[in-house]
Amino acid sequence: MSRALVISGGGSKGAFAVGVLKKLFNEFPGLDFDILVGTSTGSLIVPLVAVDDMDSLEKLYTEQKTENIVLEGRLGDRLADVSIFDASPLKKLLGKNYTDQKYGAIIATGKKLFFTTTCLQNGQLVVFTTSDTAGYPANYEVKKIVNAEHFRQAVLASACQPVFMQPVKVNISLSGNPEQHFQYVDGGVREYAGIQMAIDNGATEIFTILLSPEKEAGGDNEELTDLFSILRKTIDIFTDDVGKNDLIIPQQYNEALQYIAAVKKKMIRNGITSDQVKDFFTIRGRESPYEDKVPIKMFVFRPAAPLNGGPGGLSFDPAVMKDMIVKGNAVAKDFIAALDPGDITWA
Numbered sequence: 406m407s408r409a410l411v412i413s414g415g416g417s418k419g420a421f422a423v424g425v426l427k428k429l430f431n432e433f434p435g436l437d438f439d440i441l442v443g444t445s446t447g448s449l450i451v452p453l454v455a456v457d458d459m460d461s462l463e464k465l466y467t468e469q470k471t472e473n474i475v476l477e478g479r480l481g482d483r484l485a486d487v488s489i490f491d492a493s494p495l496k497k498l499l500g501k502n503y504t505d506q507k508y509g510a511i512i513a514t515g516k517k518l519f520f521t522t523t524c525l526q527n528g529q530l531v532v533f534t535t536s537d538t539a540g541y542p543a544n545y546e547v548k549k550i551v552n553a554e555h556f557r558q559a560v561l562a563s564a565c566q567p568v569f570m571q572p573v574k575v576n577i578s579l580s581g582n583p584e585q586h587f588q589y590v591d592g593g594v595r596e597y598a599g600i601q602m603a604i605d606n607g608a609t610e611i612f613t614i615l616l617s618p619e620k621e622a623g624g625d626n627e628e629l630t631d632l633f634s635i636l637r638k639t640i641d642i643f644t645d646d647v648g649k650n651d652l653i654i655p656q657q658y659n660e661a662l663q664y665i666a667a668v669k670k671k672m673i674r675n676g677i678t679s680d681q682v683k684d685f686f687t688i689r690g691r692e693s694p695y696e697d698k699v700p701i702k703m704f705v706f707r708p709a710a711p712l713n714g715g716p717g718g719l720s721f722d723p724a725v726m727k728d729m730i731v732k733g734n735a736v737a738k739d740f741i742a743a744l745d746p747g748d749i750t751w752a
Contacts, residue, residue, distance in 0.1 A: 407645075408610045410438040410454060414445025414593035415616030416571040416718020420466040420726035422450055422614040424733020425706045427459060432741055440517045440608050442599035444592045446616070448546035448563035452503060452556075455518060456510045461504050465502060467730065471721045473498060473549065475570060490719070492561070493571040499557050508553035511535065519602045521592025525572055530595040532602055533575060538668075545596075549598040551577065562589035566717055576722040600703075609699065613648035614733075616718070662700040 412422050429436055453462040461701050471477070475490035480742035496639070511518065517536035524531050530545035535556070537549070555577045562573035603611050665686070672682050683692030712718075712732070713725045 406609050407440060407607045408438050408453060409440035409442065409606075409608035409612065411442045411598050411611060411613045412447030412600040412602055413613075413615045413617070414443070414447060414591060414718075415712070415714070416446050417714040417721045417726055418616040418712045418718040418729060419446035419450055419713055420729035421467045421616055421708055421733040421736075422706075423459075423462055423470060423732035424446070424735075425614050425737045426450075426454060426733075427463070427730070428734045428741070429739035430459065432737075435702060436611070438516070440519070440603050440606055442519040442521070442602045443553045443560075443563065444521045444568070444596060444599055445564050447598075447614075448560045448592075449499075451518055452507070452511055452560070453545070454515055455516050456507070458507075461502060463730070465498075467723055467727050469498070469726075470723065471719070474721050475719065488569060490569050490570040492565055496557075496561055497566065499561055502555075503557050503560065505553040508556050511556075517604075517606060519599060520559045520670045521596045521602070521746045522559065522575065522589040523567075523592055523594040523597045525567070525588045525723050528595075530592065531589060532592075532599070533563075536606070538606075544601075549576075551669075559589075562591050565589075566719070569717065571711070604701065607699065610702040611704070613703065613705045615705065616701075618708050618710055618711065622724060666700055669710075672737050704740070704742060706733070708732055708736065 412419070416422075438454065441455055441486070443449070444449040450462060450464065453465070454458070472494065474495050475492055477490055502529060510536060517538075518534060520533045521537070522531050522533065523529070523625060524546075528693075531548060532545055533548050533550050535550050551558055555575070558573055558575040558577060562575045565571065565573055567590040570590075572590050574587065575589050576582070576585045598613055598615055600611060600613055669682050669686070672685070673679065677685075712729055713722075714720050714729070
């Protein structure tokens with residue numbers, strides 16, 4: 406069995422994910438993940454989960470203020486720049502929390518970490534990974550992280566929301582290569598939650614934490630009267646739409662696997678041999694996306710109502726984030742209470 410943790414984007418709303426994880430680890434101390442996929446704020450979380458440093462993770466999401474993440478400026482002053490805010494404080498924070506020593510500890514675990522980004526030059530979804538054996542599907546590009554600085558650049562790029570935060574060059578090993586000028590931003594532009602990465606790399610059990618509710622609560626009815634608020638709201642709407650597709654497609658894939666498995670069992674019960682069943686589901690000259698795949702256990706955690714944290718989760722208020730941790734804890738508690746005994750293969 407291969408177990409994956411997937412955490413979506415959402416800025417300060419990542420505190421909700423911290424609350425979910427705290428409750429799960431408290432109730433099931435043996436719970437562990439060998440595949441960890443992060444998008445945006447999820448990329449800040451999964452490295453510390455990989456090395457079981459929940460204390461540092463909780464501090465990261467309860468002690469930071471907005472000025473520790475971005476420096477705000479007036480929109481009119483930055484039209485000639487590459488972003489509205491300056492993400493230099495976030496870069497310093499990453500250097501403090503993801504040291505060379507911490508990177509070494511992460512690599513030593515042998516766990517596969519994936520950070521989703523979007524390349525501005527070609528529009529491609531690019532996934533940076535610590536894994537030497539990552540899958541290389543056609544719908545996104547995979548790049549191997551080579552050292553600690555490369556690791557920090559990849560995490561920073563995944564977390565930098567375009568327009569609001571400056572793009573990042575994640576090309577430390579490509580000096581002299583044309584790609585050294587490529588700029589990367591938040592993977593949420595293309596992939597809100599990297600569930601597909603977990604599937605492609607052999608996960609059979611996936612825990613997905615999404616930082617937006619399944620259904621929005623009908624809007625806030627407030628008129629948007631300036632360019633800045635309209636821009637932030639537009640990006641929020643776009644991100645929510647991307648997120649819906651990221652969950653729907655893997656669920657449909659898994660339903661197809663479950664259906665195929667049920668059909669195969671029925672055929673065998675009716676006297677067809679296993680070899681004959683395999684032959685029926687093999688078409689020569691065509692590769693099946695379901696070949697040798699088994700249905701996946703998928704557990705999804707998400708808030709019941711929109712979390713605070715401002716548009717894009719770019720408002721960092723310790724009191725608000727502590728409340729998000731409480732909400733995440735409550736969702737995990739309800740999940741545990743509803744589990745059937747047969748589901749707890751990971752306890």
